[in-house]
Amino acid sequence: MKITTITDKKVSLRRTIDTGTEEQRKIVQSIITDVRGQGDAALFSYTEKFDRVLLDSLKVTEAEYAAAYEALDQELVDIIREAAANxxxxxxxQKRESWFSYNEEGTMLGQKITALDAVGVYVPGGTAAYPSSVLMNVIPAQVAGVKRIVLVSPPNQEGTLPAGVLVAAKELGIEEIYKVGGAQAIAALAYGTETIAAVDKIMGPGNIFVALAKREVFGNVDIDMIAGPSEIVVLSDETAKANEIAADLLSQAEHDKQASSILVTTSMKQAEEVKAEVERQVETLPRKEIAKASIEAYGHIYVAENLETAIAVVNELAPEHLEVLTENPMASLNEIRHAGAIFLGRYSSEPVGDYFAGPNHVLPTNGTARFSSPLNVDDFMKKSSIIQYSEKAFHNNYEKVAKLARLEGLEAHARAMEERLK
Amino acid sequence: MKITTITDKKVSLRRTIDTGTEEQRKIVQSIITDVRGQGDAALFSYTEKFDRVLLDSLKVTEAEYAAAYEALDQELVDIIREAAANxxxxxxxQKRESWFSYNEEGTMLGQKITALDAVGVYVPGGTAAYPSSVLMNVIPAQVAGVKRIVLVSPPNQEGTLPAGVLVAAKELGIEEIYKVGGAQAIAALAYGTETIAAVDKIMGPGNIFVALAKREVFGNVDIDMIAGPSEIVVLSDETAKANEIAADLLSQAEHDKQASSILVTTSMKQAEEVKAEVERQVETLPRKEIAKASIEAYGHIYVAENLETAIAVVNELAPEHLEVLTENPMASLNEIRHAGAIFLGRYSSEPVGDYFAGPNHVLPTNGTARFSSPLNVDDFMKKSSIIQYSEKAFHNNYEKVAKLARLEGLEAHARAMEERLK
Structure with missing residues (x-):
């Protein structure tokens, strides 16, 4: 890992997000057109083409759930249940209620909060088919009160889905899981087919075709953020342990060659120890090729002259995950303005948050924590303003409204007021 | 207006949003490139080209504010103040606080809520330069606690901005207003120039070039929804007055030839009266060309067999503005699932909400109220999750976390846990 002494706080994580080639965009557009035109038939045929399996039906059957429970240790099922409860x-x-308030003129104003009717969650296929992603995307929707939650995920060559994903979904009581992935799954969720009714919002990560399809259908339905590469920043002083910091940096690096693992420390001695520990620990990892490539390309250690400067660097980075491994982590919390999830102290290693503690692991990446939030219950609810003007309030105020309307040149607005006087 | 008896609830407002031509997209991309490369110089030169005025400086001066106050009646200034207070x-x-919660193992979990650092508000030029838009976009940002709020708006040929806009901004204490519009203003807000520092989020409506530029910079900064055409739906029974319904429909129709004004009523007699009233009232409006074109193209009256069916139609439409002009509006509120703003009773004519009552007038258009909300304080704040695991919680749970990590094939995640035991 490269070690840099901080002289200029203008650091940034920002990397260009892959927005696809012209050819990829055309492929995605034509898949969407086919799904809109041919419905299920297009889903079966793209699944045969891309996932190399010819399905009998899209919906996961009871027999497949039973086989999934067979395949998983009961102990793991229990842990999934406990994680889900947390x-x-x-x-x-996070859940909020509608509110109404009356004033002395008898006018009632309020905010009605309503769950979305239907959402779809994309679960990526292959080695990235994570049971934890099912929990993290579905539970906030259930807490919000979304009635219909649909999962889609590309089938493996046996025509089914990983046991962990099926068990996680079943434990949450999900009734609709469809074995379809890629742009075709996003098109089905956005526009509907004979088997899959359209939803209002589509969540979840995916490959470039999924991301392009989500961009394409956005506006007709809502989507979550298009996730960029994942990152961790560890903020530490000399009290933290180099072996623990290194292990945490590597837990991020093993995700993806594009992931970044960054240490911001006030101690040059620690910086050198962490560098050596990373080099030592990475050699024994099963995913060492990925972790090494990630550390090589995007790993970095910044040494700051003091904690204040170190925190300024953290705020510039606006990381997805931030671990605070200083003598008094809570004391720094007020100064940390931008981070998706903040892990305080040595017992809050990032994987605790990825799986088990309770907060969401779907977080703003690539510096977007400056303006974005972890996935949360608000993402599955929307607000309506309520206005019930009283007769008294109307008579006290209609002339003011009419004057403002006329200032803006909107005569019919003023007349809508005056029509009430007739 | 066309009158249709409802037989099929499958109605929809949805119209295709203008996503620009290939040529428009290229123009926008090259403007953004120029602003990123040349900074202020590009802003002056595009302002000369598009707004036909060569400015000395971008920032509005104290002399311009003074002239704006001269130009406006004191009474209007007072009304603007009262509207701003409401x-x-x-x-x-709407404002929410951070929260923290401790469990019996000593673990602390929480949600920290922080205002965005800096936002930009685009105020359209010409006849669409509305003081009310300044109030509606700026005040929620101020309530959220955003420290830096920047307004941009294209100058008129005298090189200044409308008095109403300047007074509204000054009343709110805005210190940065720049006379620049179009894609060049969006590029400046997203990437910064010598005079205009970059912001984190860009709000506000604009023409197709502004909308395309917002789409282009999205991801690097956040943006609000791209607004579609505006609409009103009036839900009524035979107790409502046809002249008032007609006036309210026309207040929407005068905005824009693309606006839609829809009545859903349980009374055929009323439907016919409203149609006649609209035809009579429209003739006397200064903006009758626009209102007529809008009513002709997108005005519609649906007659439903009963209130239940009428409400089902409203939910299908998911309107931006909904007026409920029935005998007992409050009784229907629970059944109305999708609407941006809901106006209850005859004294809650839509312009009351556009200007004065207090709720925001920036609302989800074009049926997106199914999944979107009025502009609100949450749009200017973001959340960070907080996790402070206790030593006890760590020892009780680290094995579970490691097992989940290994189920997902992420060995380094498991080892980050186990490294703490050394």
């Missing part, structure tokens, strides 16, 4: 408990604290 | 009072009820 995630539910955290997200229930 | 808007502030409503939005303060």
């Amino acid at each position: 995630i539910r408990s955290f997200h229930e604290k | 808007i502030r009072s409503f939005h303060e009820k």
